[in-house]
Amino acid sequence: MAEISDAELQKLATLSRLRFEGSTLDGFRTQFDNILWLISQLKELNTEGVPPLTSTANLPSTPEREDKVTSSNNREALQKSAVKAEHGFYVVPKVVE
């Protein structure tokens, strides 16, 4: 069975911007190992030379649209859902000393 070390799991959590601690971590570990076991089954299958399928949309190219101003993305309307906004700007934790 595929297994992940505690250090790997914690690194992955940090990179995912998540935190697991104590009993939450133990429960999560077991389930994560089970999922790794599930997805590791693919190793049985020979896929040599098979191209990957990234999308079933079958579009010849990404459609483009005219670069013109529309009524969407109205700042005032969008910022009504803002966690914190002042003078039309989002207020975020200080990142520069």
Place this chain on the structure above:
Amino acid sequence: MSRAIVTLSATQALSKLRSKEISATELTKAVLERAKQVQVLNLFLEITEAKALEQAAAADAAYAAGNAGTLAGLPLGIKDLFCTAGIKTTAASKMLAPFVPAYESTVTAKLWAAGAVNVGKLNMDEFAMGGSGENSAFGPTRNPWDASRVPGGSSSGSAAAVAAYACFGATGSDTGGSIRQPASFTGTVGIKPTYGRCSRFGMVAFASSLDQAGVFARTTADAALLLQTIAGHDPNDSTSAPLAVPNWVGELGQANLKGLKIGLPKEYFIDALNPVIKDAVMAAAKRFAAEGAELVDVSLPSTPYAVAAYYIVAPAEAASNLARYDGMRYGLRVEGNGLIETYINSRTAGFGDEVKRRIMVGNYALSSGYYDAYYTKAMQVRTLIANEFDAVFKQVDVLFCPTAPSLPFKIGAKANDPVSLYLEDAFTIPASMAGLPGLSVPCGTAHEGDVTLPIGLQMIGPRWQEGRLLQLAQAWEQLRGTFTTPFKIY
């Protein structure tokens, strides 16, 4: 509330509205009353009563003026991952609990343009991740057939509300079976169209190469009507197909069963399948054969690997899509010491366990050193799955198989075992991976003790052949006879 009104089909209700036998306001009030009566099943995250009555009044005015739309006055429910302007859209997550979108999803905009009435926003598995409806941050949805059981997921509230007569139809989204499996678990008709058929604009994203909008209804004719309304090209979604929408409603009744080739894929009739479900599905196939259809045994050899491939592709896309929830612009923010800690605090408090699991699995599969072993490999398996379907559809017109391997199970039965829950999607995932249309239609019932539970027949078709599936599902309804979900007071 009149039971006689809320148990009509959507098509019947619209006919009564057009003939002015009932008003949209009267119909909407009856449905709102029913919705509140069955809210003990935790169907709606919000019942939008004021909005519904406002839309109903507008529909009545439109009927009086002679310019009513095709769905004018029809009360519908909306899965809470479709953005509704000015109405909270949470995707059943604490992360989006305070989120009120500034814009409307294309799918819902089309429904309102046709005159439909919004009964409310429906419960679901958080960010559409789940197959039971138990992963909602706002409590599990319950199955109207037996309130101690799950209604399936992720579109749990959509399926259960339609089955419980709390709306005439509902929107859903299907990434790996989130419309078809709950349709099967609730005895409703659910269709996931071909990837690209409906716009994803304004749908909270889970796995973008798989997510597709669709509908629930109590009859195939109703499902055809709703799907026809929401389908079509949208320049706001780059994966939306530039194709005209066929007249699916008009084409109903045209199925020719003589000579129809129905494929029965052997990988879907395995030992793990509940024998009662197998018997019901086979009985349905044989009923078609009695009408002149030919049953053909076919094989889709990569099917047993579809779940594993899906649980790499979907979490990988989810991990990327959900990176946007950082607590900075909208949604939940839990302040910490500095930017990074605020990110971590917000995401740890905002996401439920299943969402965290998928983000972690996704980031693991995408990480350096594992990318080829997992992600690229899964995409290659996806190619095999799609190619096998293509080959089979050169031999047959449609595939018949069970929608789900088991009957609706008890709430909590699989709560600590995500992998066993993932395997519930084994029969719906392959069509999703190939982008094909799939439909679930009730094909019988089973008994567990004194409880009666529905069984779903899944029909899978070639790309863009939703019309064929709808015609065959309607033909099946005629062969099967009337099937009704229970009308209960809980």
